[in-house]
Amino acid sequence: xxxxxxxxxxxxxxxxxxxxxxxxxxxxxxxxxxxxxxYKAADHYWGMIVDVxxxxxxxxxxxxxxxxxxxxxxxxxxxxxxxxxxxxxxNEHPDVDSPDGxxxxxxxxxxxxxxxxxxxxxxxxxQCAHSPCTQVCPVGATFESPDGAxxxxxxxxxxxxxxxxxxxxxxxxxxPRTNTVDKCSLCYHRITKxxxxxxxxxxxxxxxxxxxxxxxxxxxxxxLRTHKVHVLKPQMAxxxxxxxxxLDGSVR
Amino acid sequence: xxxxxLHAVQGYMYPNEVELQWSILIVLYPFTTGLVAGAFILASxxxxxxxxxxxxxxxxxLLSALAFLxxxxxxxxxxxxxPERSFEMYLTPHTSxxxxxxxxxxxxxxxxxxxxxxxxxxxxxxxxxxRSETGWKxxxxxxxxxxxxxxxxxxxxxDDKLGRFITIVGIPSALLLHGYVGFIFGSVKAxxxxxxxxxxxxxxxxxxxxxxxxxxxxxxxxxxLKGIPIDMPCVDxxxxxxxxxxxxxxxxxxxxxxxxxxxxxxxxxxxxxxVHTRLYTSQILVQIVFGTIVPIAMLAFIQxxxxxxxxxxxxxxxxxxxxxxxxxxxxxxxxxGGQLFSKSFLGYTTYKMAxxxxxxxxxxxxxxxLPFGILWVLVKLxxxxxxxxxxx
Amino acid sequence: xxxxxxxxxxxxxxxxxxxxxxxxFLILQAVLVPKGFGVYGHYRAGALAxxxxxxxxxxxxxxxxxxxxxxxxxLKGGKHAGVGCEACHGALAKHAEDxxxxxxxxxxxxxxxxxxxxxxxxxxxxxxxxDPKNHFDGGACTGCHSPHAPDKEPxx
Numbered sequence: 001x002x003x004x005x006x007x008x009x010x011x012x013x014x015x016x017x018x019x020x021x022x023x024x025x026x027x028x029x030x031x032x033x034x035x036x037x038x039y040k041a042a043d044h045y046w047g048m049i050v051d052v053x054x055x056x057x058x059x060x061x062x063x064x065x066x067x068x069x070x071x072x073x074x075x076x077x078x079x080x081x082x083x084x085x086x087x088x089x090x091n092e093h094p095d096v097d098s099p100d101g102x103x104x105x106x107x108x109x110x111x112x113x114x115x116x117x118x119x120x121x122x123x124x125x126x127q128c129a130h131s132p133c134t135q136v137c138p139v140g141a142t143f144e145s146p147d148g149a150x151x152x153x154x155x156x157x158x159x160x161x162x163x164x165x166x167x168x169x170x171x172x173x174x175x176p177r178t179n180t181v182d183k184c185s186l187c188y189h190r191i192t193k194x195x196x197x198x199x200x201x202x203x204x205x206x207x208x209x210x211x212x213x214x215x216x217x218x219x220x221x222x223x224l225r226t227h228k229v230h231v232l233k234p235q236m237a238x239x240x241x242x243x244x245x246x247l248d249g250s251v252r
Numbered sequence: 253x254x255x256x257x258l259h260a261v262q263g264y265m266y267p268n269e270v271e272l273q274w275s276i277l278i279v280l281y282p283f284t285t286g287l288v289a290g291a292f293i294l295a296s297x298x299x300x301x302x303x304x305x306x307x308x309x310x311x312x313x314l315l316s317a318l319a320f321l322x323x324x325x326x327x328x329x330x331x332x333x334x335p336e337r338s339f340e341m342y343l344t345p346h347t348s349x350x351x352x353x354x355x356x357x358x359x360x361x362x363x364x365x366x367x368x369x370x371x372x373x374x375x376x377x378x379x380x381x382x383r384s385e386t387g388w389k390x391x392x393x394x395x396x397x398x399x400x401x402x403x404x405x406x407x408x409x410x411d412d413k414l415g416r417f418i419t420i421v422g423i424p425s426a427l428l429l430h431g432y433v434g435f436i437f438g439s440v441k442a443x444x445x446x447x448x449x450x451x452x453x454x455x456x457x458x459x460x461x462x463x464x465x466x467x468x469x470x471x472x473x474x475x476x477l478k479g480i481p482i483d484m485p486c487v488d489x490x491x492x493x494x495x496x497x498x499x500x501x502x503x504x505x506x507x508x509x510x511x512x513x514x515x516x517x518x519x520x521x522x523x524x525x526x527v528h529t530r531l532y533t534s535q536i537l538v539q540i541v542f543g544t545i546v547p548i549a550m551l552a553f554i555q556x557x558x559x560x561x562x563x564x565x566x567x568x569x570x571x572x573x574x575x576x577x578x579x580x581x582x583x584x585x586x587x588x589g590g591q592l593f594s595k596s597f598l599g600y601t602t603y604k605m606a607x608x609x610x611x612x613x614x615x616x617x618x619x620x621x622l623p624f625g626i627l628w629v630l631v632k633l634x635x636x637x638x639x640x641x642x643x644x
Numbered sequence: 645x646x647x648x649x650x651x652x653x654x655x656x657x658x659x660x661x662x663x664x665x666x667x668x669f670l671i672l673q674a675v676l677v678p679k680g681f682g683v684y685g686h687y688r689a690g691a692l693a694x695x696x697x698x699x700x701x702x703x704x705x706x707x708x709x710x711x712x713x714x715x716x717x718x719l720k721g722g723k724h725a726g727v728g729c730e731a732c733h734g735a736l737a738k739h740a741e742d743x744x745x746x747x748x749x750x751x752x753x754x755x756x757x758x759x760x761x762x763x764x765x766x767x768x769x770x771x772x773x774x775d776p777k778n779h780f781d782g783g784a785c786t787g788c789h790s791p792h793a794p795d796k797e798p799x800x
Contacts (some may be wrong), residue, residue: 041692056767058760060731067735068701076258078267084766096264096598110765118766123266132442138352139340143687145695153691156678158340159333161273162351168442170266170595174273179333189698201702204727204760205771236441252596342669343677346686363662375654398661400654407651414655 064202129239263599290463543578
């Protein structure tokens with residue numbers, strides 16, 4: 001081959017080899033962060049177990065969530081909150097309160113030995129498998145991820161509030177700083193890095209536990225087999241993946 | 253959200269429920285689309301069902317429908333957190349969302365039904381005005397006629413046939429336009445005040461009632477302002493249809509109430525308490541008593557007792573106004589009422605309506621006045637009554 | 645052709661207007677729909693990455709005990725073995741990342757324990773809780789209880 005032709009072939013060859021990584025680079029830049037190779041969404045299906053018998057109403061979870069996820073302290077919105085139930089036999093309805101969502105704990109307001117049943121109930125997004133909130137979103141700004149978390153696309157949300165109306169559990173709110181909807185994301189940025197959620201991290205008694213339903217070694221399978229678990233508002237058939245142990249029938 | 257709202261909470265509400273999501277602007281929306289659907293149904297009475305008596309109101313009904321339909325999306329835009337993203341509903345509509353699909357129904361109804369029908373009905377007038385007017389008006393009419401000058405008998409006959417066809421298609425479209433709004437609320441299983449299969453039907457019939465009342469009032473007002481005598485057989489017929497529609501609407505609403513009361517399922521106690529306390533004035537007094545029973549009684553009275561023209565005109569005006577007030581109250585009670593109680597069924601909150609804020613009373617009032625402004629312009633450009641042509 | 649068009653030209657012009665509208669809409673749709681929409685479902689694929697982009701504020705125990713081995717040993721087998729470090733010490737991911745950039749916080753031993761252990765009617769009966777009137781002298785709880793091994797005597 002003449003030297004001209006050889007030079008051409010070599011240069012063309014180098015350029016050809018370079019286009020592939022250049023294209024991959026451009027693709028990665030266009031779609032945002034390149035997929036971190038360690039986490040495969042298809043290998044996971046997230047849920048949570050809440051053990052009412054273990055919750056002490058310390059409020060650590062509420063504080064941890066507000067810190068981790070930059071949830072507005074004022075006004076008064078929550079990605080997760082704790083409720084205190086006080087169920088007296090004589091009353092048709094329970095007494096429920098949630099002072100600042102449990103952010104500063106629960107100042108005592110009941111007398112011991114009054115014959116009533118009292119307990120704490122942590123609440124958060126139920127990460128529904130048949131989520132009514134994603135069903136009504138007009139544009140696709142909220143959705144169920146392939147690994148079972150219900151998430152919000154803040155750059156796409158119109159702030160129409162239809163999803164807030166459609167959630168039977170009161171989990172959603174409009175963040176006044178962005179005028180878009182916000183809600184518990186199951187600390188998606190943590191669980192995809194092998195960490196647990198901020199609320200589970202902060203819980204001192206293990207009342208909250210993140211579970212991966214697709215992991216055969218996850219203790220959730222044994223737990224569901226051996227405990228009487230309940231979801232909130234089962235009649236709504238939302239496919240809630242927040243499993244409560246020890247949930248009293250009076251809880252709404 | 254003001255901390256003050258917390259003090260107005262009675263019982264327990266989930267923390268995120270305390271502040272209402274949908275304000276008076278969202279009340280305006282079903283109200284205006286209801287007026288549109290109702291006005292159109294009245295217009296179609298003449299065109300499709302050949303109820304000749306109401307012909308004098310045909311064009312006015314269509315123009316009223318257009319004026320209100322143009323304003324209908326504005327309260328929604330004002331309410332959105334990001335109105336600049338609202339076009340996303342057309343770009344990536346989520347087919348499972350009633351709200352998204354409504355965007356297309358709105359577009360269809362505005363263009364393929366209402367604008368087309370008005371255009372076909374007025375084409376001859378617009379061509380004549382394009383010929384006789386001067387200056388910018390001449391250009392305007394020429395643009396509106398799409399530059400076509402032909403108003404031969406044959407072309408007008410074709411227009412009439414096509415217009416009739418569009419009206420026939422328009423009736424289910426109008427039913428869909430407002431029935432869908434009912435479905436937007438009625439399909440929310442999380443909210444027992446909204447979730448009922450009769451919601452689209454109730455919305456539809458109350459829409460028809462409000463639209464008929466609107467056209468009745470507008471017709472009497474426009475005649476009065478232009479010094480044209482009111483066609484009494486026309487308004488008598490309209491008032492009769494108003495009464496019939498109202499009777500159906502009232503029966504449907506009472507059926508829903510009786511059904512809830514009888515079954516007394518889980519949410520009933522909480523809702524019943526709400527109706528008797530926070531919603532008492534707007535539901536029992538304004539909507540049911542003064543907004544429904546009184547106007548029906550007045551209209552029924554006229555069927556039984558012969559009254560003078562003047563007396564009837566007075567009763568029609570009063571009944572019409574009370575009707576509009578009652579139907580507005582119905583929208584308020586659905587939208588606001590549905591957010592006053594907690595989904596835990598254990599508590600209630602309050603709606604604090606501001607005045608001069610983005611979603612306050614002032615923009616709501618201005619948005620309700622705007623359609624009348626638009627209608628005034630439309631009536632000037634496209635005169636609805638033949639009597640005025642004598643002046644040309 | 646003219647015989648067909650006769651008296652109908654205005655309709656064809658209107659139809660052309662509608663068709664133009666549809667074409668404009670389709671063009672807008674092709675241009676404006678965000679990249680990656682619909683790949684995994686009815687949402688923008690990039691939203692998944694957006695949701696993962698936040699930096700954690702809590703490090704988690706595994707990160708703490710890499711360096712704090714004394715505390716790790718003290719907690720082993722004790723009553724506080726299941727309590728996360730940051731449950732008392734606050735969010736410390738920055739400190740775990742670079743210990744010199746941010747120091748850990750020692751919580752106030754006179755008050756921190758009450759967060760969990762102050763008696764309350766709604767707490768589970770089995771949970772250790774105290775009524776300050778019966779079990780508190782106004783001093784630090786750590787005077788009698790080691791915070792990382794509360795069932796043992798504190799190191800003097």
